[in-house]
Structure formats: C-alpha cells, structure tokens
Amino acid sequence: MNVALELAHITKRFDATEILHGVDLSIRQGERHALIGPNGAGKSTLFDLISGRVKATSGVIKLKGVDVTGVPAHRLGRVGLARSFQSTSLFTGLTVFDNIRCAVLGSRSALFRDRWVRSASIDRDVECVLDSTGLSTRRDELAASLSYAEQRALDLGIALSTGADVLLLDEPTAGMNRAEAARALALIRETTQSKTLLIVEHDMEAVFALADRISVLVQGRIIATGTPADIAADPAVRSAYLGETP
Ligand SMILES: Nc1ncnc2c1ncn2[C@@H]1O[C@H](COP(=O)(O)OP(=O)(O)OP(=O)(O)O)[C@@H](O)[C@H]1O
Ligand SMILES: [Mg+2]
Structure with a gap:
C-alpha cells in the first residue's frame, strides 16, 4: 500500500495556545479521505500546514515519501499537491478560459522551466479542464459574473x-x-478519480457517500480513523462529535 501523504506528530501553536496536539495521519494513494470534526477542531489549520501556508511547530509532513515539512505553498505544486481555495484564488477580471490557462501555464513553467511549451498543447489541457468541470459553455464569461x-x-x-x-x-x-x-460533490467524485483526495466537509451525508475513509479531529486530536461504517459505529466519535450535531 502506497502512502500519498503522511503526517507524524504534528503540533501547531499560535502564541501560547496549542491548536494541534501531535496529529498522526496517513492518506493512501488514490483514496478519498474525509477529515471531519466540530467547528474550531483545527481542520483548516491542518490544511494550512499541509499546503505550506503555515509552518508546523513540530512534526513531519511527507508527500509521496518526500519530506515537505516547511516547504512553502508555491513549491508544493511541483511535488504534486494542490489545494482549492474559496473564490479568492480566481482572477475575477479574466474569463473562465484565461483563469484556467493561467493555472496550466503556471504549472508548466514550474515543470519545464526554460523550455518552450507549444501553446496548442496548453490550450488542449485547458479544454480538457473546461470539459471535466462542466464550464465549457461559460468559457468566455468573466469569472466575476x-x-x-x-x-x-x-x-x-x-x-x-x-x-x-x-x-x-x-x-x-x-x-x-x-x-x-x-x-459539486458529483463533480468532485468524477474529477478526482485516480487522484488522492483529502476533503473537509460538514455535510455528513456527503462525507459518508464520498469517502473511502474518514478521520475525526476533535480539539486538535485525531480520535478515530476508519471506513464510514467504522466511524458511524465508533462510540467515541458518536459522543464527541456526531452526537453533537443538531
Ligand atoms: N492564525 C491564527 N492565530 C490564532 N489562532 C488561530 C489562527 N488560526 C486558527 N486559530 C484557532 O485555531 C482553532 C482551530 O481553527 P480552525 O480554523 O483550524 O478550525 P476548523 O476545524 O477548520 O473549524 P471550522 O469547522 O469552523 O472551519 C480555532 O480556535 C481558531 O481560533
Ligand atoms: Mg475550517
């Protein structure tokens, strides 16, 4: 079994407050793994650490066996990691086509630095993404609209x-x-086939339908990892988390 992403003993302190207390997490290559937990548990902080936006106080993060602890966000793309943001990552004054073209070009320049890349091949990749995300008919619209x-x-x-x-x-x-x-979830399911997915999602129905495995983070600690059936039946999860949902 290949491991895509491995976190070992990750802690994170903001000033005097420790938010994550020694998180261990192992995401298998090709699996869809959901991270769930109550508000303020530390899920987004964990994502910030994995995606290089924030540095861990201690612990090690490995991506496909490579130690990427402390590697900044803009260099993680080269090792094959991408994070989706809220709409802030869009160029709202550019068209849908140009937004995707910028992303394709950005990744190519990292991969093929100093090499000339034919624009026809770039455009083919852009078309592919437009197709798979269902945005082909919106290609000439501004992202803002x-x-x-x-x-x-x-x-x-x-x-x-x-x-x-x-x-x-x-x-x-x-x-x-x-x-x-x-x-959106159907789109995520389709477009992430053969990829490794780590997803934070509050909609439990969606999580249980999409995820191969689920990890539960409560107050900065992983209290359980398992299949949706394991998690649904786990008494600690039920009392610490699922039981709390209205
Ligand atoms: N930059 C920061 N400085 C200080 N405290 C922070 C910072 N970022 C997050 N925190 C704190 O860390 C804790 C975890 O926040 P985080 O956003 O990771 O939770 P979350 O599990 O994503 O919650 P939600 O489900 O509401 O999105 C919260 O108490 C939050 O106030
Ligand atoms: Mg969050």
Missing part, C-alpha cells in the same frame, strides 16, 4: 489544472444549496 457554485467549480478546475495528484478541498460545498452541493 459566474454564480457562486460555478466559481467553486472554476476553483476546482484551477486545482486540477496544476496536474497535481493529491488534492486538498476545504469545505467545497460551503454556501451552496442542496442541489448545488449535490452537483
């Missing part, structure tokens, strides 16, 4: 454009109605 759900699809497209095979998605359906969320 898309609906919120379409902006999130574009955001996912940008993450996919990097060619990364490990994707981190933090609450990709936040702010969507049920129909939009269902479509």
